[in-house]
Amino acid sequence: MRILAIDPGYDRLGIAILEGTASKPILVWSDCVTPPKGAHEARLAAVRTAVEESIEKYSPEVLALEKLFFSVNKKSALMVAEARGAILSVAGAASLPIVEFAPGTIKLAVTGHGAADKKAIARMIPLLIKLPEKKRLDDELDAIAIGITALSGRFPQ
Secondary structure, eight states: OEEEEEEOOSSOEEEEEEEEOSSSEEEEEEEEEOOOSSOHHHHHHHHHHHHHHHHHHHOOSEEEEEOOOOOSOHHHHHHHHHHHHHHHHHHHHTTOOEEEEOHHHHHHHHHSOTTOOHHHHHHHHHHHSOOOSOOOOHHHHHHHHHHHHHHHOOSOO
16 A cells, blocks of 8 residues: 655645555655745645645555644634645545544554654654654654554544
8 A cells, every 4th residue: 555645734744655554664755845935826836736746756545634623823724724625636636535534543543642742753653664864844754644544544534
């Protein structure tokens, strides 16, 4: 199974390609895409382009995505929702099946605790999957965690 896993964002988009099985996940590639500052529509176009290029280059079988959760900052949540819309439209155009996971489900799959913090996730990921040496932002690690969750197949969408 090859999965395109995305931590949706407007300022930063965590993106990863994983394959294998729950017991042996393999990281093929990951990155943190930062759309250029500027017009709102140009930023969303950059998100769309990053997803399109990932699909074209890696031919995933499934898109795994974190479900949107609402925080105190409604403006930020709306921008993330729009980025998710751009991502979902690309997946739809590519006829790519979508699985979505709530943040707590991802935390549970990676750490065994649904209320784990980002540090706990960052500590667990290298224990679950071999990572090439590289500095990674939280968004990229979150995408890898989403991919690990999707490969496990144990969690409801």
